[in-house]
Amino acid sequence: MSSGDFCPRCGDPVPERSEPLPGTPRERDEVLCNECYFEDFELVDAPDEIQVRVCSQCGAVHRGNRWVDVGARDYTDIAIEEVSESLGVHLKAEDVRWGIEAEQVDENSIRIHCTFSGVVRGTYVEEDVTVPVRISRETCQRCGRIAGGYYSSTVQVRANDRTPTKEEQARATEIAETYIAAREEKGDRDAFISEINQTPEGPDIKISTNQMGRGVSKRIVRELGGSFEEYPTLVTEDGDGNEVYRVTYAVRLPKFTPGxxxxxxxxxxxxxxxxxxxxxxxxxxxxxxxxxxxxxxxxxxxxxxxxxxxxxxxxxxxxxxxxxxxxxxxxxxxxxxxxxxxxxxxxxxxxxxxxxxxxxxxxxxxxxxxxxxxx
Known part of the structure; x- marks a missing residue:
């Protein structure tokens, strides 16, 4: 832009600025003077409100299209994180600095006060925005399945020509619980035990997935001996027409025991x-x-x-x-x-x-x- 140009909005002279590179379009607001430019300028783009979906049972937070374990009961940090990710700062701003402060209004409402500053066109600008965050308490899919007694596999612990000893039954149950707990710790939200039924013949352990039912069976046999067989039963079809099976893993401990x-x-x-x-x-x-x-x-x-x-x-x-x-x-x-x-x-x-x-x-x-x- 050459010297002597005038602002098309107010008619005041526009300070000289460098011309854009050849082939690069000039931005529409570049022709405005600073006063007219800053009349419509917004340093920060912020949403009017943010809703955070949390599970009232396990504390998981819904992000994108899935639930994520965060282990939180105080959601202030979650609200700050969600607001921080939703804010946008003007691309022309330089030397940007910002601060955030949370205000707990009530159990389900948090106000996030944000202060931003930066330099635009050689001018220091500052802007304050407040974003309300509403905590929406729901039940995640995992907790809903647990509450509804959902399971995909059953591990039946039995023994050949005898009843498993109390020690064997307790150890088999402990093996299952330890394995599932390890999967949970690694972030597998599909890992859970729905129910453990102690029958006269041995425990029936209902587990969330077939893959984990097989994993539990392998570990029981590896430690206590014996073998297991799989007995699948078709229960339904999923939305894509794929057959869904519920599998019973029949674990058979050996006839004889150590001792x-x-x-x-x-x-x-x-x-x-x-x-x-x-x-x-x-x-x-x-x-x-x-x-x-x-x-x-x-x-x-x-x-x-x-x-x-x-x-x-x-x-x-x-x-x-x-x-x-x-x-x-x-x-x-x-x-x-x-x-x-x-x-x-x-x-x-x-x-x-x-x-x-x-x-x-x-x-x-x-x-x-x-x-x-x-x-």
């Missing part, structure tokens, strides 16, 4: 104290102290009968050590001296040992098995 004494149907050395049922059943022979592992095809359920558990063991007196293969102890019921097998874990310096008396005879148990079980 049981079993008598395998083989000729390899007598009763076995079960140590582990993860993968193939593993344990120790009570006659020799040798390690035992079921054959691959038998897995965690070899053909065997149960003789008792480590809880059934009784402390008895060692009478004498006869040789490297036998020891004499008192029968805990008749108090008669009996010669029995001497396993490798037997300590000849001990005056007493834990023994199990069953239809297979009298056997010395490892002391750590009895102590661990008692704990």
């Amino acid at each position: 049981e004494i079993i008598d395998p149907d083989d000729d390899d050395g007598g009763p076995v104290l079960v140590r582990s049922v993860q993968g193939n059943l593993k344990g120790v022979r009570l006659d020799t102290g040798e390690e035992y592992e079921a054959r691959f095809e038998e897995g965690e359920t070899p053909d065997a009968r149960t003789l008792g558990t480590a809880e059934d063991a009784e402390e008895t007196t060692v009478v004498t050590v006869e040789d490297e293969h036998s020891v004499q102890v008192l029968d805990p019921e008749t108090y008669e001296s009996k010669t029995i097998a001497r396993p490798s874990y037997f300590d000849p310096d001990e005056a007493t040992v834990p023994v199990l008396k069953s239809r297979a005879g009298l056997h010395i148990l490892p002391s750590d098995a009895v102590e661990t079980d008692a704990e």
Whole structure:
């Protein structure tokens, strides 16, 4: 713009300013004088009001098209953040500075007072704006589903030819709760347990998604042994015509549990104290102290009968050590001296040992098995 130009609005001379680059259009307001230019100038573009949707149950905030966990009960910081993101400052402003102050009007109303300053056309300008923020309390989709008992999968914890022990049932439930809680902590809002039903046969755990039902089942089997199978049921179709299935994950824990004494149907050395049922059943022979592992095809359920558990063991007196293969102890019921097998874990310096008396005879148990079980 050359010197000597006049403002088309008021007719006053317009101070000389640099011409735009060739090919660049001149802005309409560039021809105005400063007084006319600032009559219509707005340093800040602010909304008349902002509505913040929050979940009254979990405190999540709705942003865009989804709910976001913020863990807030005081929404002042949320209101400031929402207002800050909605404000726009004039592109011609330089050296912009601003401040925000919140005023809590009532439980659901907050006023955000904003002060902005900057330099435009070499002139210092300042502007104050107040944006009302209204807190709208709703129920998010997740909380609505939980309240409505929604679930997509059921993990049924059972055991082969027996009822799961109280410890197994409690641990299976704990595994599920820990896994789901970890998913929640990572921000997965689809992760929740709708209900846990304790049935006479074992717990039924209703979980929000099929994927998480499968994850819980895998972790239960990984720790407690056994296997699981999936039984899907078609329940509906989604808006795109895709079939939606609800899946039951039938977890079957092994027939035997750690701490049981079993008598395998083989000729390899007598009763076995079960140590582990993860993968193939593993344990120790009570006659020799040798390690035992079921054959691959038998897995965690070899053909065997149960003789008792480590809880059934009784402390008895060692009478004498006869040789490297036998020891004499008192029968805990008749108090008669009996010669029995001497396993490798037997300590000849001990005056007493834990023994199990069953239809297979009298056997010395490892002391750590009895102590661990008692704990």
